[in-house]
Amino acid sequence: MTKQPIFECRELKIEARPWDAPPIPIVKGVSFDVNPGEVVALIGESGSGKTTISLSSLGYTKPGLHFSGGEARLLGKDMISLDPDEKRLQRGEHVAYLAQSAAATFNPALKIGEQVTESAVLHGAMSQQDANARAEELYNALELPDPDRIGGRYPHQVSGGQLQRLMAAMALVEKPSLLVLDEPTTALDVTTQIEVLKAFKKVIEEEGSAAIYVTHDLAVVAQIADHIVVLYSGEVMEQGPVDTIINHPKHSYTKRLMAAVRPTPAAGQGDAATGEHAREMPALEVKGVTAGYGRGADGKPAVTVLRDINVSVERGHVVGVIGESGCGKSTLARVMAGLLPAADGQVMLDGKELKPALADRARDELQLVQFVFQMADTALNPRQTIGDIIGRPLTFYQGIKGRERREKVLQIMNMVELPPEFEGRFPAELSGGQKQRVNLARGLAAGPEVLLCDEVTSALDTIVGANVIKLLERLRAETGVSFVFISHDLSTVSSFADEIVVLYAGRVVEQGPVDQVLSPPFHPYTRLLITSVPEMRIGWLEDTMQTREAAAGIARGVEITDIGCPFFNRCPLAIDGVCDREAPPIREDTPGHQIACHQTLEEVEDSEAKPQKILHGYEKALVDEEQARAARH
Amino acid sequence: MSDETTTADEGPSPDIYDELPDAPPKTRLRLSLVGKISVAVVAFWVFLAFFGPWIAPYHEAFFIEDDLAGNPIDDPSFMLPSSQTWLGTDYLGRDILSRIVWGARTTIGISFVATMLAYFVGITLGIAAAVAGKMTDTVLSRLVDAILAFPNIMLGLIIIAAFGSSIPLLIALAGLVYAASVFRIARALGQDIMVQDFVEAARARGEGLWWIITREVLPNAAMPLATDFGLRLVFVILFISSLSFLGLGVQPPISDWGSMVRENLQGLGNGLSGGAVASIAPAVAIATLTIAINLIVDDISAAAGGSLAKKMV
Numbered sequence: 001m002t003k004q005p006i007f008e009c010r011e012l013k014i015e016a017r018p019w020d021a022p023p024i025p026i027v028k029g030v031s032f033d034v035n036p037g038e039v040v041a042l043i044g045e046s047g048s049g050k051t052t053i054s055l056s057s058l059g060y061t062k063p064g065l066h067f068s069g070g071e072a073r074l075l076g077k078d079m080i081s082l083d084p085d086e087k088r089l090q091r092g093e094h095v096a097y098l099a100q101s102a103a104a105t106f107n108p109a110l111k112i113g114e115q116v117t118e119s120a121v122l123h124g125a126m127s128q129q130d131a132n133a134r135a136e137e138l139y140n141a142l143e144l145p146d147p148d149r150i151g152g153r154y155p156h157q158v159s160g161g162q163l164q165r166l167m168a169a170m171a172l173v174e175k176p177s178l179l180v181l182d183e184p185t186t187a188l189d190v191t192t193q194i195e196v197l198k199a200f201k202k203v204i205e206e207e208g209s210a211a212i213y214v215t216h217d218l219a220v221v222a223q224i225a226d227h228i229v230v231l232y233s234g235e236v237m238e239q240g241p242v243d244t245i246i247n248h249p250k251h252s253y254t255k256r257l258m259a260a261v262r263p264t265p266a267a268g269q270g271d272a273a274t275g276e277h278a279r280e281m282p283a284l285e286v287k288g289v290t291a292g293y294g295r296g297a298d299g300k301p302a303v304t305v306l307r308d309i310n311v312s313v314e315r316g317h318v319v320g321v322i323g324e325s326g327c328g329k330s331t332l333a334r335v336m337a338g339l340l341p342a343a344d345g346q347v348m349l350d351g352k353e354l355k356p357a358l359a360d361r362a363r364d365e366l367q368l369v370q371f372v373f374q375m376a377d378t379a380l381n382p383r384q385t386i387g388d389i390i391g392r393p394l395t396f397y398q399g400i401k402g403r404e405r406r407e408k409v410l411q412i413m414n415m416v417e418l419p420p421e422f423e424g425r426f427p428a429e430l431s432g433g434q435k436q437r438v439n440l441a442r443g444l445a446a447g448p449e450v451l452l453c454d455e456v457t458s459a460l461d462t463i464v465g466a467n468v469i470k471l472l473e474r475l476r477a478e479t480g481v482s483f484v485f486i487s488h489d490l491s492t493v494s495s496f497a498d499e500i501v502v503l504y505a506g507r508v509v510e511q512g513p514v515d516q517v518l519s520p521p522f523h524p525y526t527r528l529l530i531t532s533v534p535e536m537r538i539g540w541l542e543d544t545m546q547t548r549e550a551a552a553g554i555a556r557g558v559e560i561t562d563i564g565c566p567f568f569n570r571c572p573l574a575i576d577g578v579c580d581r582e583a584p585p586i587r588e589d590t591p592g593h594q595i596a597c598h599q600t601l602e603e604v605e606d607s608e609a610k611p612q613k614i615l616h617g618y619e620k621a622l623v624d625e626e627q628a629r630a631a632r633h
Numbered sequence: 634m635s636d637e638t639t640t641a642d643e644g645p646s647p648d649i650y651d652e653l654p655d656a657p658p659k660t661r662l663r664l665s666l667v668g669k670i671s672v673a674v675v676a677f678w679v680f681l682a683f684f685g686p687w688i689a690p691y692h693e694a695f696f697i698e699d700d701l702a703g704n705p706i707d708d709p710s711f712m713l714p715s716s717q718t719w720l721g722t723d724y725l726g727r728d729i730l731s732r733i734v735w736g737a738r739t740t741i742g743i744s745f746v747a748t749m750l751a752y753f754v755g756i757t758l759g760i761a762a763a764v765a766g767k768m769t770d771t772v773l774s775r776l777v778d779a780i781l782a783f784p785n786i787m788l789g790l791i792i793i794a795a796f797g798s799s800i801p802l803l804i805a806l807a808g809l810v811y812a813a814s815v816f817r818i819a820r821a822l823g824q825d826i827m828v829q830d831f832v833e834a835a836r837a838r839g840e841g842l843w844w845i846i847t848r849e850v851l852p853n854a855a856m857p858l859a860t861d862f863g864l865r866l867v868f869v870i871l872f873i874s875s876l877s878f879l880g881l882g883v884q885p886p887i888s889d890w891g892s893m894v895r896e897n898l899q900g901l902g903n904g905l906s907g908g909a910v911a912s913i914a915p916a917v918a919i920a921t922l923t924i925a926i927n928l929i930v931d932d933i934s935a936a937a938g939g940s941l942a943k944k945m946v
Contacts, residue, residue: 235641236639236641237640237641238638238639238641239638239639240638240639244638250638250640251640337837339833339836358836358837358839361839366837366838366839373830373833373834374830375830378830379830379833379834380831381831383855384848392838393838396839396840442834446838
């Protein structure tokens with residue numbers, strides 16, 4: 001090999017130096033190269049040191065960490081030993097970093113354009129005019145809408161996916177040789193993830209820069225990386241070209257990572273309702289619920305988030321609720337729990353109507369419906385011990401105290417696979433997966449009939465998330481509790497749920513047993529979600545972008561509408577003049593499987609064969625005008 | 634990167650991969666050298682506040698009339714430091730050192746009790762405003778705005794003019810004035826915590842307001858409030874001292890650092906040879922105590938990553 005690598009990591013060692021304890025090694029001698037035009041993925045679960053290693057290319061460590069050996073050579077210069085002034089010259093010009101959350105990176109008070117061009121101008125590399133021109137060029141390359149004006153907007157005026165791409169523009173403004181991307185798509189919806197991945201891939205190819213891509217998601221890596229470095233606990237387990245690692249993993253840890261990747265959603269994975277769960281009275285039923293936030297003039301909510309929702313949760317069943325963010329999934333769970341009183345409609349528990357507001361519900365009614373929050377980090381009081389957190393529902397609902405309570409707590413901890421010595425610890429001393437187990441344990445300790453799980457695996461990495469799902473499956477078999485499982489990730493839901501409810505813009509667009517929802521006929525939105533789940537296959541991204549659903553639906557946000565079908569503007573099958581005017585009828589192919597669509601089931605099923613022209617913007621305006629003219633004559 | 638695949642050796646039990654902990658090493662409070670010195674200074678004054686009367690060579694109101702040999706002194710006022718009076722005497726011929734030692738009890742005692750009162754009232758009302766409805770919040774907040782709109786000293790002047798100065802009144806006055814600023818902090822902290830998921834989880838469980846306040850909100854507000862307590866104490870010391878300096882605070886013959894500075898102000902004009910020590914010494918006492926407390930608070934908020942400091946502004 002004659003090419004000089006852009007970045008060489010040689011026997012890199014990084015340690016944490018707590019003041020009252022001997023140093024703890026975090027990175028234990030890692031070596032890899034990044035060649036020009038190459039994307040190297042660092043993959044591993046949280047705590048494996050992947051972010052720490054990637055930051056070494058900027059000569060930076062997080063507070064409390066220190067370089068203790070090895071070299072991180074960027075274009076032949078060791079970034080570790082450079083003095084701060086020289087480091088600053090390298091950063092921005094030769095290496096740029098893209099953090100996980102764009103929303104947290106942008107200053108909400110400054111216009112996007114100023115922030116994108118700031119570093120280039122500050123470094124004196126370009127004049128403001130040149131930087132603006134360069135930024136516009138990048139907005140074009142990243143396929144951002146309205147590239148000549150988007151720089152004049154504020155961060156809250158663009159969508160999450162767009163902000164993520166704008167952050168890429170910020171990093172690329174000075175044409176760095178190396179781009180460090182730290183989990184840039186992890187917090188995004190599957191559909192947004194595709195949009196961002198596609199833009200990143202294109203811009204990396206066009207700019208010819210090399211990149212380090214940090215992630216825990218192998219399916220994403222398969223789309224974008226050339227080489228993979230598998231890390232565990234600060235050590236390289238395996239490294240090599242992407243197709244070798246993906247198709248022929250050798251190391252047992254790599255194999256385990258692969259096993260944790262959930263299969264593509266398809267019919268026949270879930271434990272679909274069998275005869276033993278006879279259809280009796282549902283544990284929890286939602287009838288005709290409309291809910292929203294704020295109070296409008298006529299007593300209705302100012303912003304309606306849910307419209308006329310009917311969902312029933314059978315005893316011992318798992319109902320998966322899916323949809324992109326902004327579709328009202330969490331709001332539905334909050335209505336069920338009483339945290340948000342419904343404006344209209346009923347919530348029934350065991351056939352009895354529950355009061356809409358939490359404060360009016362009896363304590364034993366509250367006990368039977370428990371809410372598990374998405375972020376275990378914030379849902380556990382940092383000043384209470386694990387024992388107190390799990391024990392409180394026991395005392396509160398069942399009056400169990402003292403020794404008996406302690407025994408019960410240990411029993412529940414055992415059930416969620418937490419070691420007994422955690423009883424006296426505080427949440428900050430636990431890992432993300434362990435905190436999520438405590439969060440679940442608290443819900444279970446109440447002795448509920450229905451457990452509402454709001455995105456409980458979304459914040460966890462692949463392996464930890466898979467472990468939590470395994471635990472949930474076991475708990476469900478052991479306890480007979482019904483679950484409402486909310487997620488934006490169809491693959492998580494499909495392996496675990498009995499029934500699926502697909503929400504879009506506050507309405508149920510499809511619901512039914514998991515096998516039927518995941519097999520044709522599909523609602524066009526369901527199909528979009530299914531095609532958006534990344535597969536661990538090289539070339540999947542390009543294939544998906546070819547599908548009509550993706551072409552029409554990706555890169556558009558959820559909009560709540562009052563009339564017609566809300567999916568209208570993203571739907572490849574939309575019938576102009578019908579779908580945007582009238583609410584879609586509900587069609588049933590088999591009892592229990594409902595699709596809300598103007599297209600007949602045959603048309604929906606057969607949709608691949610019948611492409612229809614999609615009209616947007618001015619085209620639609622032209623057609624409308626024509627129709628109006630025709631009507632006048 | 635080369636096209637070859639390299640694979641690490643697998644250990645003896647390759648199938649066990651524990652979930653890795655993701656918590657960073659915990660940072661514990663570690664005082665800097667300046668911080669340690671400050672702790673010593675504060676401890677020194679607190680010790681004197683407790684045991685001063687037994688240590689001081691004279692009573693705070695004792696007029697020195699005789700020298701060590703028992704001979705009467707012509708003019709005992711503004712004497713220079715000597716082996717009899719280490720820091721000299723004040724304008725009436727009382728021992729400065731003894732008065733500072735006695736004064737530690739008055740100054741620190743009044744300020745501490747007043748700050749405690751401010752905290753009790755401020756936290757109770759602040760948390761109530763954060764937790765209760767919009768109406769309560771509005772009424773309390775506007776009331777506090779009204780109090781804060783007055784300059785502290787001005788408010789002190791009005792109230793003392795109306796009721797006359799006494800130690801209980803001084804405590805109540807400082808407590809009230811500073812309860813307003815404590816209210817602001819407690820309310821902001823309370824509002825921050827009330828929207829956290831764990832409070833929502835408690836509400837979803839059906840917990841009552843008392844539980845939510847005492848078990849969910851207060852423990853999480855305790856650390857920032859405790860840090861602020863130090864700063865607030867400094868303000869109260871300065872406030873009481875200022876009132877005393879104006880002659881509105883602690884009344885003679887009880888010694889108090891603030892009034893000592895004022896009483897001996899005329900000595901300042903005479904220069905070091907003529908009794909400047911008498912008013913400088915109590916001023917130094919006030920300065921060392923307040924600066925030391927400030928430095929300790931700085932160390933604590935630095936250990937909390939500066940986030941604490943942000944909340945307190």
